[in-house]
Amino acid sequence: MTAVYDDLGDEATSDIPVRRIKFTINGAKKIAEIEPRLLLSHLIRRGVGLTGTHMGCDTTNCGACTVLVDGKPVKSCTMLAVQVDGREVTTVEGLASASELHPLQEGFRQEHGLQCGFCTPGMMMAAKGLLERNPNPTEEDVRWALSGNLCRCTGYQNIVKSVLWAADKLRAEAQ
Amino acid sequence: MYPSRFRYEAPRSLDEAIGTLRDGGDYAKILAGGQSLVPMMKLRFASPELIVDINNVPGLDYHRAEADGSLHIGALARHADLEWSPVLKATQPTMAAAAPMIADPLVRNRGTLVGSLCHADPQGDWAAVMISLGASVVAQGPRGRRVIPVTGFVTGPFENALEHDEVAVEAVVPPAQGARAGGYLKLERRVGDFATCGVAVALETSAAGEVIRAGVGLTGVGGSTINASEAAAALVGQPLTPEAIEAAADLAARAAQPRTDHRGSAEYKRHMVRTFTARILGGASGTGLATATERAA
Numbered sequence: 001m002t003a004v005y006d007d008l009g010d011e012a013t014s015d016i017p018v019r020r021i022k023f024t025i026n027g028a029k030k031i032a033e034i035e036p037r038l039l040l041s042h043l044i045r046r047g048v049g050l051t052g053t054h055m056g057c058d059t060t061n062c063g064a065c066t067v068l069v070d071g072k073p074v075k076s077c078t079m080l081a082v083q084v085d086g087r088e089v090t091t092v093e094g095l096a097s098a099s100e101l102h103p104l105q106e107g108f109r110q111e112h113g114l115q116c117g118f119c120t121p122g123m124m125m126a127a128k129g130l131l132e133r134n135p136n137p138t139e140e141d142v143r144w145a146l147s148g149n150l151c152r153c154t155g156y157q158n159i160v161k162s163v164l165w166a167a168d169k170l171r172a173e174a175q
Numbered sequence: 176m177y178p179s180r181f182r183y184e185a186p187r188s189l190d191e192a193i194g195t196l197r198d199g200g201d202y203a204k205i206l207a208g209g210q211s212l213v214p215m216m217k218l219r220f221a222s223p224e225l226i227v228d229i230n231n232v233p234g235l236d237y238h239r240a241e242a243d244g245s246l247h248i249g250a251l252a253r254h255a256d257l258e259w260s261p262v263l264k265a266t267q268p269t270m271a272a273a274a275p276m277i278a279d280p281l282v283r284n285r286g287t288l289v290g291s292l293c294h295a296d297p298q299g300d301w302a303a304v305m306i307s308l309g310a311s312v313v314a315q316g317p318r319g320r321r322v323i324p325v326t327g328f329v330t331g332p333f334e335n336a337l338e339h340d341e342v343a344v345e346a347v348v349p350p351a352q353g354a355r356a357g358g359y360l361k362l363e364r365r366v367g368d369f370a371t372c373g374v375a376v377a378l379e380t381s382a383a384g385e386v387i388r389a390g391v392g393l394t395g396v397g398g399s400t401i402n403a404s405e406a407a408a409a410l411v412g413q414p415l416t417p418e419a420i421e422a423a424a425d426l427a428a429r430a431a432q433p434r435t436d437h438r439g440s441a442e443y444k445r446h447m448v449r450t451f452t453a454r455i456l457g458g459a460s461g462t463g464l465a466t467a468t469e470r471a472a
Contacts, residue, residue, distance in 0.1 A: 017182055036183030036226065039217075058176050060214045061367065063281055072255075072284045078213045079285065080206075082183055083230060126281060147366040148279025 021085035025050070026094030036082045041065045043081035044091060052092040052121050056150070063149030066122035067091050073129035075148075092121035095128070103169040104128060104162070113162030115153035122149050127163045135174070137167055178216035185228040189315060189342060192229055197317055197340040199225040205342060206230070207250055208286035210278065211294045235344065240266060244350030250290070250343060254283035266355065267348065269377040273304045273359035279367040289343050295329045295399070298369035302329050302400040303392030304359055307377040307407075310348045316341035326402055353379035353387045356459035360451040361394065364438065370395040371438040374427065374451035378459055384414045391423070391452065396431040396444050403430035406452065415460035424453040 020033050025048055032047055044053045044067065056064030058077050065076040068090040095102035104124045107113065114120045123146060130137060130145035137145070142163045143156070151159060184199075186192040196203050204223035206212060207230070215221040229235065235251035240262055248257070257263055258274040277283055277291070277300055291301040292312055305325040312328045314321050314337055325346075328336050337343060361373040373394030379387045389410040391403035406426035413419055433444035 011180070016180070019183065035180070037178045037180060037216075039177070039213075058217070060210065060282065063279070066281055073281055074284050075281050077217075078210060078282075080183075080209070080213065080226075080228075082185075083206075083209075083228060085185070129280075129284075145280055148281040 019082055019085075021082055023084045023086065024088045026090060032081070034081050036080060038081040040067070040069075040076040040079040040081045040084060040089075043084070044076060044089070047081070050091050050093050054118055054121055056118065056122075061150065062119070062122070063126060064119050064122040066125040066149065068125055068129060071129070071132060073126045090125070090128075092124055095124060103166040103173070104131075107162040107164075107166035107169065108159075111158050111161040111165050113154065113159045119149060119151045119153075123151065123159055123163075127166065130163070131167055131170060135167060135171055137164070139164065142167075176217040178213070179219060179222045181216075181223055182225045183228065184225065185231050187231055187233075189232055189235075189344065192227055192232060192342055193316055193340060195225075195227050196342070199227065199339075201339070203227055203339065205293070207290040208253065209290075210282045210286035211290070211296065229342065238262065246270075246348040248288050248346045248348075250287060250345060252288060254278070254286050254288065254291075255280070257288060258283055267308075268355055269304055269307055269357040269359055269375055270348070272357075273300050273361075273375065276300060276359060276361045276363075276373075282367070289346050292325060292328060292346060293335050293337065293343050295331070295333050295335050296369075297332050297397060297399050298395045299400070300359070300361060300370065300373055300375075300394055303373055303375040303394040304377075305346060305348070306392035306400060306402045307357070307375040307390035308348045309377075309388075309390055310346055312343050313345045313347060314338075314341040315344045320344075322347070329400055332398055351379045351388075353381050355379055358455040358458060360455060362447050362451070369438075372396050372431070372433065372444045372447045372451070374448055374455065376452060376455040376459070378410070378415075378456075380415075380459075386410045386413065386415060386419075389423075391427050391430075393427065393431055393448060395438075396433040396448060398432070401430055401432065403427045403452075406430060410456075415456055420453050420456040420460065423456060424449045427452040 054064040056062035060078045066073050067076045142160050184195045202223050203225040206226050206228040235249040237249040238252045254277045263271040288301050291299050311322045311324045357377040359375045362371040375392040377390040389407040391406045393401040406423045409423045428445050428449035431445050431448045433441040435441045
């Protein structure tokens, strides 16, 4: 990928460390050439070009940039891109299959789980992490699992309902 | 935001990591969970020249109870591993209470207990918990291993006792002499905020209900994590009577050195230390809220 930085004139080209990494994103295998200081969120948005992962606070507070790394939800603004070498990343774009929405996406539509939509990708990925660990969550479990994701529109009520809706649907599908 | 430029190494073994640190110059940092280090690097509060990422070192993600009853927590055991741990739930009430209160669920998937101890933030929860339990950190370097009690490991705000070429490989909680009781209470304005104050209490009691060992650690009410040793000593050698609880809670409040800031006044924080100490001890004694102050409230 290409990353462009300001040249402060204090370094020779040969001093700039570059690493080559291999990783999988939403099932597709990728190779990237990056500086170790590049953040995972930047690799996803600017490198791979998947802009569904949002940058909100950029300070580990809001959870808008949540993605799954090896199945676990993490804040992609707080992980170095170089750390996903050999690992598997899933973003919100990896939820839907062909023309089928994922039950979580369907749930957010059915239960009006979003207004401006900025926090939604992070909410969905945190919820996906929850449902993989606990397919039958209580309302309290959902609130607990989403407590690292901030939403300034909905007051959370409909987000919680959306996740519970998705959990019901996923359980019904599994039977 | 980007961190400033650094050299990055991802060793595959502890020996390799130690070698990299030894040869790595003055300003190397170990990257484990990175949930404090990466934000600090982005804000340029920290600008290490070398990052040694230990996430690819196998065999560090454990936490296990040994036959002698001691608990060992590896350098890559995440907060979430501890939050969902049946071992902790069954045997370590203070740790089991603290694990779900660390930061938020996403941070808990990355951050580590040992990393939190190394970071030595006065607002960090685990240092207070591990001080209350009399735990130690095991450091490994070119000269071998050494065991450092947490009380001596945290040497100041954001300072620890590691040499530049040492890796903190695990934390160890010693075996209990009696039945364990205790807990951790934290006052925070919202999930993920630093503690306004936090209190960790770890007790070991005899079959007769007498306290054999006690530890009290305080979070966020001083320039460093506070070991409220006088409060702990006052509990030992007697059952958890309301009078004993009241006395210990007063001593814990006296040990706090809070400062007024946007999270609350010094007076308020000191009051909360007293309340939390009494509340945990009351819970441990089975009498619920046990002090006169609490009964009046």
